Amino acid sequence: MSPLSDTNEEGLNSKPKTLSSVITGGGSGMRIIVPLQGVVQGRGGLVLGSVIPCALFYFLQLYLKRNRSYSDSDSPSASSASSPSTSSGDLVNLSRSHSRTVLSPRGSSGPVLVSTRASNILRGESAYHLGLRKCKEDEYDPETNPDGVIQLGLAENTLTLDLISEWIYVNKGNFLAGNVEEDKRQTKLSVNGLTTYQPFDGIMDLKIVFASFMNQIMPGLVSFCPTQFVFTSGATSAIEILSFCLADAKNAFLIPTPYYPGFDCDIKWRTGVELIPVPCRSGDDFKLNIPDLETSYNQAKKRGLKIQAVLISNPSNPVGNVLDRESMYDLLAFVREKNIHLISDEVFAGSTHGSDGFVSMAEILETEEDIDRSRVHIIYGLSKDLCLPGWRVGAIYSFNENVLAVATKLARFTAVSAPTQRLLVTLLSDINFIEKFHKTNKARLKKMYNLFVTGLKDIGIECCKSSVSGFYCWADMSKFLRSYSERGEMELWDKLLTVAKINVTPGSSCHCIEHGWFRCCFTTLSEDDIPVVMNRIKKVIESISTH
Amino acid sequence: MSPLSDTNEEGLNSKPKTLSSVITGGGSGMRIIVPLQGVVQGRGGLVLGSVIPCALFYFLQLYLKRNRSYSDSDSPSASSASSPSTSSGDLVNLSRSHSRTVLSPRGSSGPVLVSTRASNILRGESAYHLGLRKCKEDEYDPETNPDGVIQLGLAENTLTLDLISEWIYVNKGNFLAGNVEEDKRQTKLSVNGLTTYQPFDGIMDLKIVFASFMNQIMPGLVSFCPTQFVFTSGATSAIEILSFCLADAKNAFLIPTPYYPGFDCDIKWRTGVELIPVPCRSGDDFKLNIPDLETSYNQAKKRGLKIQAVLISNPSNPVGNVLDRESMYDLLAFVREKNIHLISDEVFAGSTHGSDGFVSMAEILETEEDIDRSRVHIIYGLSKDLCLPGWRVGAIYSFNENVLAVATKLARFTAVSAPTQRLLVTLLSDINFIEKFHKTNKARLKKMYNLFVTGLKDIGIECCKSSVSGFYCWADMSKFLRSYSERGEMELWDKLLTVAKINVTPGSSCHCIEHGWFRCCFTTLSEDDIPVVMNRIKKVIESISTH
Structure with missing residues (x-):
């Protein structure tokens, strides 16, 4: 139990109990007034003289707290339980006051306590x-909601969805039909591959x-080997x-920054x-660079911490750059020297648009004999490279048998459902489609990247030059910060x-140590x-420049 | 770190260090013999006299341990890492010695260490x-493998799969076609509901x-309310x-026994x-009964444990009985008095075959006003009542907003993939099909239950009479145990x-305190x-009776 929840759980309860026993100890409810008069007139005892002001203060606190929590959230529904208002200035305080409503005291009219770790989430x-x-609450649509919020914060790719749709x-129904054909021959085996228990790992x-x-x-x-995969419900679950x-x-x-903000939930929670x-x-x-890692x-x-692994994303999220071969060898030497693991998150491996080549850690391990493979693990998934985040398909690819x-x-806990697995088998077997999809997707990615980065450049925003992959650029807006600090960055983010x-995603959410960087997904x-995006950003940065 | 793994990881390393420093403290390796002679001849000091026997004993242990672990596993592959031999007599010892091969010490030629909690799994x-x-390794099939193992250990229902197949x-392709129709009108929205990020909770x-x-x-x-659901990848993940x-x-x-053996993994791991x-x-x-709960x-x-909830399965797995209303009220009163939660696992709710009525905790909460709903949570899924374990669809149904x-x-971490969700929307909307399926399934369940239980009775095995639901019966084979003990039960299980x-699933795996009970899924x-099953069981119990 955290100190905070302890205070809520017991402190608030024990006070009224003590109080009421003191008060009702005198007789009826009317006596509440009498001791007060007694105190005022100098006839009250020491006990009542100290208990009553405490009680009044307590009820005042309780009143303020309740009023505050009601004004924060209009409806106490599940979705709004963690809904601070939009104004980022109050971000930290708001989420704190909400956590107090979550941790409602035992025995009160509020809900029974959840665990400390659940409250922390x-x-x-x-x-x-x-x-x-x-x-999500007010999403932009050029026709139905032209004044809505434009989403540049989610690394999702819909550029090539038309091909998937086609x-x-x-192929609709093909993957199901296969089983029903079987069905005609033998009822018992019928839909077995689709409905009955399948291996959880895929x-x-x-x-x-x-x-x-x-x-x-x-x-x-x-040359990935089929037996080294364990599938999970998305790469989130794989990590x-x-x-x-x-x-x-x-x-x-150890994790190089800036890093994907979701890792804080995926790994720590x-x-x-x-x-x-x-x-x-x-x-x-x-x-x-390795000296920084060291x-x-x-x-x-x-600090007494036991380091168990280095976690990198390659291609990097949010920067979009890739590791060169030399850095990869250095990393492998580092983890070997420290006798720790190396996790290589390669979910954007197929989503490159630049000329600098991405190299999978699997390729390095294949070409070198003298590497201890058992300490290397790759994370992959279909949310990025196949534009299928809704399918929730992730994979652990490991060289370590344990x-x-x-x-x-x-x-x-996280198996991919059989219909989706069967559907995927049909889709991924269609190598001509995959070839066409992949080529088209890369070309569109490249075109959009260039359009977007040029658009930003035209309004005076430069992006990190080493970016060759991903659905985003890493934009430097530091010159528009009113103060070079995290606060300054959050102010700009809030204005945007x-x-x-x-x-957009502020660099601070990615633990970037420099201020004013933003990830913009396009x-x-x-x-x-x-042009709509650029005009909107332009107005804000112009208002800052002229301020 | 568990004490055991500490010994493995550090103890084995540190002991030789201490020892060698004592020994080599004298000069060269040859001196090892000299102090021994000294002890024998009465010239040795107290220190050496006690260190050397300890060292010898330590090396003897080490030698025995290594030899034992090699003989257990022929290949240290991932699949055999947790593969004790079939002979149940050595079950406990085998799994223990195997864990030692998993925890190979740092710096050795073995693989780099996984976490302690991973090793424990x-x-x-x-x-x-x-x-x-x-x-699974040798599964019975009347035609292709008539001498294989018949599976009565897995609570899976294929009795009504023909209807699902039909x-x-x-409907094949209908759920996908719906999205493609949209596609014709507007490319951007096309397959959105099927491919893009969807709410993780469903x-x-x-x-x-x-x-x-x-x-x-x-x-x-x-009357279940849609907003109180959170979907997960199977009920396993929901719990x-x-x-x-x-x-x-x-x-x-707190959990009444006998209980579903999977809970030990689902909850503890x-x-x-x-x-x-x-x-x-x-x-x-x-x-x-409530006094036992108390x-x-x-x-x-x-013992200093903080009890946070009572977990029941209703209908019960493995017994198949259901809670009566009075017990449910008593349970609710108990959790209220202790200010704890109540988890009601109702995954077999629709799979009853007897006349005694199952009552959902949701019904009790609806009919009574004076109950604190926020402490009650229901687990449900489609693996049992809709015969779809491969789809991995589970649900938390809670009255608690937090x-x-x-x-x-x-x-x-555990979202159901969008194609499966869309497929389910189509399937569950077909209320005529659901009605027909449910009716047929219950009738077939009842018929099979009666056939199976009668079959057991004919060979002298009685089942628990209160069973009215589930895919199993709870069979009393205690009279066939050679000794009334867990060992006796495991001997019979191994013979079967x-x-x-x-x-079959032995009662001890379900933490039953009485010996000789087995869950048999039919x-x-x-x-x-x-008849094949009954003949096979008959032979074993006859061989025991005549032994």
């Missing part, structure tokens, strides 16, 4: 999540086509299970693993969200949206 | 899981039809998330919540698995299989 909300939610139109058919798919769309020579396997609660991972930032800087084009490692060790064995057992009605926009 | 395997695995045949369309479905198939007057929300690690739930058994007895038809509660409190808010956030080639059998 409700407490507070990062600007990243707040922006996503605000946008494929579904042509059916072998899927593992085989999934490995081929990765070999097909990843640049370079890779959580992997964290559980590699580290105990209060152990830590349930596994209790800590993330130790390793700062990367604009001067190095936000590239990781420094963070040593500092963490001094990790695979545990992850297979934990997959019971509430005035320009543009939701892959749910149409080309027509770009 | 690999350590050991209950008879329930071992039986399931053994059966429905899919008629789309509202599904919540609405799911609530109707539960209202339709649950006996009695219930885990709920446990996380209601209790912190090392808190505990990752949430760290402990399960305190509340024994039910054959004399009471395995019905829960006793277990008080004993646990004395629990719903946290579960909604945690659903990011290896000689009769019948996999819903994946055909009627023709029943």
Whole structure:
């Protein structure tokens, strides 16, 4: 129990009890007034003289608290339980006061207590999540809601959904039909592959086509092996299970910053693993360097933390750059020297648009003999490279038999449903479609990236030059900050969200140590949206410049 | 770190260090002999005299331990890491020694370490899981593998799969086609509902039809509310998330025994919540009584455990009986008095075959005004009542806003994929089909139950009379135990698995305090299989009787 919840749980209860026993000890409710008169007239005892002001103060607090919590949220529904208002200035305070309504005291008319760890999850909300939610509540649509919030905060790609749509139109029902054909021959086997218990870590058919798919769309020579996969309900779940396997609660991972803000939920919430930032800087084009890794490692060790892994995203989210081969060898040497693991999150591997080549950690391990593969683990999924986040398909790809064995057992909590697996087997087997989709998607990604970055440049905003992949650019708006600080960054973010009605992800949500950087996702926009976005941003930065 | 793993990881390393420093302190390796001579000849000091026997004993232990672990596993592959041999006599020892190969020490040629909690998951395997695995490796098929193991250990129902198969045949592609129609009108919205990010806790369309479905198939007057659902990847995940929300690690739930063996994984593995058994007895038809609950509660409190909830399965798994209304009111009064939660696992709610009526906790809460709903949570899913375990659809149904808010956030780890959700919306909307399916399924369930229980009776095995639901009967084979003990029960279980080639779940896996009870699932059998099953069991029990 945290000190805060303890105070709520017992402090608030015990006070009224003491009070009422003192008060009613005198006889009826009317006596409440009498001792007060007694105190005023100098006839009251020491006990009543101190208890009554305390009680009054307590009821005053209670009254203020209740009024405050009602004004925060109009309806106490599940979705609004963690809904601070839009104004970012009050962000921290608001989420705090909400957590108090969550932790309503025992025995009161409020709900019975949830666990401390559950309360912690409700407490507070990062600007990243707040922006996503605000946008959802009032989403821009050129026709139906032209004044709505434009979403540049979600790394989702709809640029090539038309091809997926076409494929579904042509193939609809094929994956189900396959089973029903069987059905005609033998009732008992009928829909078995579709309805009955399947291996939680994924059916072998899927593992085989999934490995081929990765070999097909990843640049370079890779050869993923079907038996090294454990599928999960999205990459979110893959990273959580992997964290559980590699580290105990209060152990830590080193992670270069800026990093994907979702990791704070994915890794910390349930596994209790800590993330130790390793700062990367604009001067190095936000590239990781090993001496910084070494420094963070040593500092963490001094604090008594047990470092269990280095976690990188390659291609990087939010910067969009990729690791060069030399850095990858250095990283492998580092984790070997420290005897720790290396997690390579490669969910954007097939979504490159620049000329600098992405290299999968799997390729490095294949070409080098003298590497201890058992400490290397890759995270992958179909949300990014196949534009299918709604399908919730993630994968752990590991070279470590124990990790695979545990992850297979934990997959019971997060299995991909059989219809989706069967649908995927059909889709990923269609290598001509995959080829066409991948080529088209990369070309559209490149075009949109160039349009968007040029648009920003035209209004005076430069982006990180080393970006070659992902659905976003990493934009430097530091010169528009009124103060070079996190506060200054949040002020600009708030203006963009509430005035320009543009939701972007501030660098602080990504733990960037430099201020004024923003991740802007452009892959749910149409080309027509770009001038709208630029005009909106322009107005805000002009108002700042002339202020 | 558990004490055991500490010994493995550091103890084994540190002991030789101390020892060698003592030994080499004298000079060269040859000196090892000299002090021994010294001790023998009476010239040795007290220190050496005690260190050397200890060292010898230590190396002897080390030698024995290594030899033992090698003989256990021929290949240290992932799949065999937790594969004890079939012989149940060595079950406990085998799983223990296996865990040592998993925890290979740092710096050795073995793989880099996984976390302690991950190792704990690999350590050991209950008879329930071992039986399931053994059966999978050599599964009975009347035509292709007539000597294989017959599966009575998995609560899966294929009795009415033909209807599901027929429905899919008629409706194939409908759920996808709906989106493609839209596609013709507007490319951007096209396959959005099928491919893009959807609410992790489930789309509202599904919540609405799911609530109707539960209202339709649950006996009695219930009215489930769509906004109180959070969907998860199977009920397995629903119970885990709920446990996380209601209790912190090392808190505990009270749970009547015998209970579903999967709870030990679902609840303990990752949430760290402990399960305190509340024994039910054959004399009471395995019905829960409140004084026993009270006793277990008080004993646990004395041990310093914080009890956060009572977890019941109603209908019960493995017994198949249901709670009567009076017991339900008593339970509600109990949790209110203790100010704790009540979790009602109702996954078999629609799979009753007897005349005694199941009553959902939701019905009780609806009909009574004076109940604090916020402490009551229901677990449900489609694996049992709709014969769709492969679809991985579970649900938390809660009356507590905070629990719903946290579960909604945690659903990011375990979301049901959009194609499956869309497919389900189509299926559950077809209320005529659901009606027909449900009626047929209950009739077939009843018929199979009667056939199976009669078959057992004919060979001298009685089942618990109060069973009115589920895919199993709860069979009393205590009179065939060679010794009335857990060991005796495991001997019989092993004979059934290896000689009769019948996999059943022993009561000990369900934490039953009485010996000789077995859960036998009959819903994946055909009627023709029943005589085969009975003959096989008969041979084993006859061999015991004549032994």
